[in-house]
Amino acid sequence: MDDFATRLLAWYDDHGRHNLPWQRDATPYHVWLSEIMLQQTQVATVIPYYERFIESFPDIHALAGADTDAVLHHWSGLGYYARARNLHRAAKTLVSDFAGEFPADIDALQALPGIGRSTAGAILSTALGGRAAILDGNVKRVLARFHAVEGWPGKTAVAATLWQLAEQHTPESRVSDYTQAIMDLGATLCTRSKPDCQRCPQAQGCTALRLERQGEFPGKKPKKSIPTRRTHFVIAYTPKGELLLERRPASGIWGGLWCFPEVQDAKSASRYCEETLFADVAAITELPSLRHSFSHYHLEISPLLLTLSRAPTLIRERDELRFWPAKESPQVGLAAPVKRLWQEAAAVLTNSKKGDK
Ligand code: SF4
Incomplete structure (x- = not known):
């Protein structure tokens, strides 16, 4: 020795x-x-x-x-x-x-x-x-x-x-x-x-x-500036009090985790609800944006809470797209920003219900 x-x-x-x-x-x-x-x-x-x-x-x-x-x-x-x-x-x-x-x-x-x-x-x-x-x-x-x-x-x-x-x-x-x-x-x-x-x-x-x-020591990794990617999350809320999640493909970022569907911009968010869920959007609330960093890029997320006017009809496979009661976050793998946004959306919905009374 x-x-x-x-x-x-x-x-x-x-x-x-x-x-x-x-x-x-x-x-x-x-x-x-x-x-x-x-x-x-x-x-x-x-x-x-x-x-x-x-x-x-x-x-x-x-x-x-x-x-x-x-x-x-x-x-x-x-x-x-x-x-x-x-x-x-x-x-x-x-x-x-x-x-x-x-x-x-x-x-x-x-x-x-x-x-x-x-x-x-x-x-x-x-x-x-x-x-x-x-x-x-x-x-x-x-x-x-x-x-x-x-x-x-x-x-x-x-x-x-x-x-x-x-x-x-x-x-x-x-x-x-x-x-x-x-x-x-x-x-x-x-x-x-x-x-x-x-x-x-x-x-x-x-x-x-x-x-x-x-x-x-140890020597530092040579610095590379990493790009920022922007995305919008569709947080679709149904009249039954549920939120929509989509399971991501097994490979890639957040592979296999459940996430809010992603779209390019606010317009595409409404279109997503109409074309994928066959449901009209009664109201859109912009939640504060958040930034999530990966090793090779930053993701700037603009979350949109879309209240649907009626219960949606899914046209995609049930396996990949599922609604869960908004009041508690589902017991499945959720990426950190999704977990946080779920809580924020649930709080906004609870407060707006209180306001309605
Ligand atoms: S091994 Fe680390 S803590 Fe120990 S003397 Fe060297 S630098 Fe200091």
């Missing part, structure tokens, strides 16, 4: 996090789920989602047999929904091809949907007794600083250097503790801004600290 790992493990014994929900019973299923949720998301945000998920889908068989809408509903608000879709697909594969057991093999794990090299390494070393390196965001930061690795880790050559260092430091024994320890160091001391180097067990060997360049 090298000095880096020795110092890290000694620190972990006293200062590491030992009570995270997925550590209490570190099965491959629990570790896998936590790893997927923790990609792009902080521990504090993940914990309640994780607990609700485990309560509804306590094991791989429950997840594999679940309805996609129910899985996406449990992911609503966490973002990056491809993670949830891949999780569901991987669960089905594990049940159909591996009798519900996780293979103790890094290549077989990586062949499953949504499991990359780092996640496979974490499952193998934390829950299956194997030895494999990990390189999540926290580990990249620690290693890039400790060794002063220049460049953005999204670049192949930089990632290769970091992987090589990760492999080099991963010990032969106590691999599970080491894996957790290096993630904890990145999450608690070697944080993105203001790393607490004074309390860090790696301070004596850390190159970034010696050079006083901690803030420069």
Whole structure:
């Protein structure tokens, strides 16, 4: 075991996090789920989602047999929904091809949907007794600083250097503790801004600290300006007190989630109600617009609440287009802005009813 790992493990014994929900019973299923949720998301945000998920889908068989809408509903608000879709697909594969057991093999794990090299390494070393390196965001930061690795880790050559260092430091024994320890160091001391180097067990060997360049590692992604796309959401309200949602195609933005239908402009919104729902529009209320950012563009949403004059007749397949009672948001996967707009529309409708009395 090298000095880096020795110092890290000694620190972990006293200062590491030992009570995270997925550590209490570190099965491959629990570790896998936590790893997927923790990609792009902080521990504090993940914990309640994780607990609700485990309560509804306590094991791989429950997840594999679940309805996609129910899985996406449990992911609503966490973002990056491809993670949830891949999780569901991987669960089905594990049940159909591996009798519900996780293979103790890094290549077989990586062949499953949504499991990359780092996640496979974490499952193998934390829950299956194997030895494999990990390189999540926290580990990249620690290693890039400790060794002063220049460049953005999204670049192949930089990632290769970091992987090589990760492999080099991963010990032969106590691999599970080491894996957790290096993630904890990145999450608690070697944080993105203001790393607490004074309390860090790696301070004596850390190159970034010696050079006083901690803030420069890891290198930043080269900045690209991202475009803004504009859209209108049709929030169609029926005389029966329902709102319309449309299920989005499985691939693409918000794939498989339920969303308000999108149109180009306000005129098209009325036409949509007439042509798709065979219903006239009695009133249109513009709700405040909102902006939602994806990694590659911003979406400027203008929501239009359209009150229909009579019950609509759907001409599209029922599977894709459905009405739900406005007073509570439906228990299916909803994109974050849709969830928010549902509540706003419901509040506007309640207030206008009060005003009518
Ligand atoms: S000494 Fe500072 S920069 Fe270096 S690994 Fe520790 S916290 Fe990070």
